[in-house]
Amino acid sequence: MASKESTSSYSQFACIGAGFSGIALGVTLKRWYGITDIRFFERHSDLGGTWYANKYPGAACDVPSVLYSYSFEPNPNWSRVLPSQEELWKYQKHVADKYDLPSKMTFGVEVQKCQWIEQHKRWVLDVRDCKTGTTFRHECRFLFAGSGILVTPREIDIPGSEDFKGSIFHTSQWRSDVDVEGKNVVVIGNGCTAAQIVPSVVDKTKHLTQIVRAKHWMLPPIDGVYTDYMKSIFKYLPGTMMIQRLLIFLFAEIELKAVPMTTSAAKFRQKRRAYAEKFMRDTAPAKYHDLLIPDFEIGCKRRIYDSGYLASLHSKNLTLTNERALKIVENGVETERGFVEADVIVLANGFSTNTFLEGVEVVGRDETLTQHWDSFGGAEAYNCSAMSGFPNFFMILGPNATTGHTSAIMAIENSVNFALRILKPVLGSPNGVIELDRDAEERYVNRIQDDLSKTVWNSGCQSWYIQPHSENSRVWNAMVYPYSQGYLWYRSLFPVWRDWKITGRTRNWKSVLRLLLKTLGQEKGCMRLSAQLHS
Structure with a gap:
């Protein structure tokens, strides 16, 4: 029987996973808000997620490296257009080390359960050490799921x-x-x-x-080697990598014409x-x-x-x-x-799909995440990130976040940027809570699924994009985004605040100034009234 520690650790932020998603969260928190109080929980023995685990011969990315990398951390030294698993992992390690993230990562552990405690306005995580079986608890105010989408190997359907x-x-x-x-x-x-x-x-x-x-x-390869001359241009000529990234993004967007x-x-x-x-x-x-x-x-x-x-x-x-x-x-x-x-x-039979956070029980205000998704008919999330009834909780690369024709790293950055903009009003408050409105979630999800039903992805082939379903049930696609990643980027820039319920809002300098002016106005009014009474 596994032993259990009685004490709990705490961090302002916690993230399940330490791959591309987790690293993006840690870096952006530090770049935007100077926040370093975060703890990552990773089941593997090192960071990297997919690009640490998948070490099979020939493992490589099928999206150009300049696009399959962070916009805030361009790399002029890619060896080729389509990077290998090893090169991608080294890039992840470089970025994580640069922002001092490995010291905040706990490896070889599995998060088994996450529960929202309303009384304390915190999430409580039950974490298990994969080697010893020992479990411990960790508490946080803001919880992120960055465990990826193609994680759990599909069970073999051949006996013996x-x-x-x-x-x-x-x-x-x-x-x-x-x-x-x-x-x-x-x-x-x-x-x-x-x-x-x-x-x-x-x-x-x-x-x-x-x-x-x-x-x-199958299509012809788009690979090629970057020469030393090309690397020098990217390194010393400002803007060239950004232009290359934009051109490749626009070229990839041509594929949307087929959708x-x-x-x-x-x-x-x-x-x-x-x-x-x-x-x-x-x-x-x-x-x-x-x-x-x-x-x-x-x-x-x-x-x-x-x-x-x-x-x-x-x-x-x-x-x-x-x-x-x-x-x-x-x-x-x-x-x-x-x-x-x-x-x-x-x-080589693939992974479980249309499932997210498999093996982790997430308990919100009144229901589990599984129960919540069952009420819709499949996995879903508002702006691919949030669900009603799960305060201060966001998914990175969640349901419908990715688009098959372009880079998943863009989707990761969009998810992280959106979540951190939404959380900004409550970051400085000890009890701040932000939660999605159910009606807004339903409107968003119905629109996504309706639009997906009019795409080639739902045209009838046997695809891992589509959730297994009965003949008369709704076809559910939780794996792809029906629009351009450029549109998701735009939506992430401008949150629709009426779709959110905020309590314990941080008083920023504008609200403090308004309160001060209001107070001064009241004091001046009292002084005028006093002068009138004594005249």
Whole structure:
């Protein structure tokens, strides 16, 4: 039985997670308000989140580095357009060290429960040490969830994994102690991750069999190396990185033209589809075209930028199959038409989606977060960040925050900036509370879901964007933002204050000045009245 400490620690702010989201929060708090009283709780043994955990061969970002980085911390020294996992993690570490954030991070712990205590106007967190099992409590005034959206590996839906005598693991839990050299390897899945792993390991294996479970539209790579000359320009010529970032953002925004289910968007998708199909047919072996090329709208699923995957399918020691895996046995995988021998099985079957803060019980004023979302029909949040009934609580990269065609870091900054603007009126008050109005939340969420229903993401393909649903239930999409990130940035600049309930507001210099002038006015009035009485 796990032991429990009786005392509680305290910080003004607390954040679940220490990846890109948590680091952005810590830096922005310090830059904007000079606040350093924050504590981060991270389940991994170091900071970085996704880019610490995912260390599989070929792991890299598919968004250009100049856009997949903080606007407040440009990096002129990126080695290439699409940075590797290692380079991204080093960038995160650099930013965190620069603002002295690691000293405020607790690693190897899991937040199990967060509960709002109305009497004290605080959140109480139950935190468990992953190694010892010891639990302790931490209290804070303002709670942020920055644990990401693709975190929990999807459970394998093939029976028998416990009988396998070789090594079996999910891509996000890649075992560096397992050598695939000269081994029979089976990769289950063919999404973005598998498309990076297969070309990185196929030449080392004795034989690699990839079991295809779905089809994806693939596009030519947009990668390239930054030369020393280019790095010097970015470093010494002011404004060049900002211009590059803006141009890449605008270029990425072109993809939004494919999103609406309109006649003009359909024409744009048709052109993109023809372009992608030609690339796939020209690059992949003809015998695999039927297994790879989709029959659904381009854009319905997240596109894959091919980093050598299609070309690697020409390898003589590689087999691509769409045979359904029936059972994992001690020495391989039984399929519907045969058997595939395996020494190593790699699960590239993705992550749990349309779920947020999985494994954490969040208890607000009158209900849990799960109950709150059930009342709507799925995970949701006002401006992708806040829910009614959960005071002083914000999500970073929450429901509907990201857009598949552009950088998640933009969405993170938008979420952080919005939340810290909303919290400004209560930051200096010991008991300040800010809470979203339920009606405002309902209006926002209904608009988001209605607009998503008119997009290509909801056009009918089997996609992780869509929450599993019955035939007659509402199609729920909690994974993507139906508009431009530029619009979310704009909404984050100008909070709609009538949508919020604020108590214990900080008296800033303007309110203090108004009170002083009012008091002086009353004193002058009293003096005039006294003079009149004595005249």
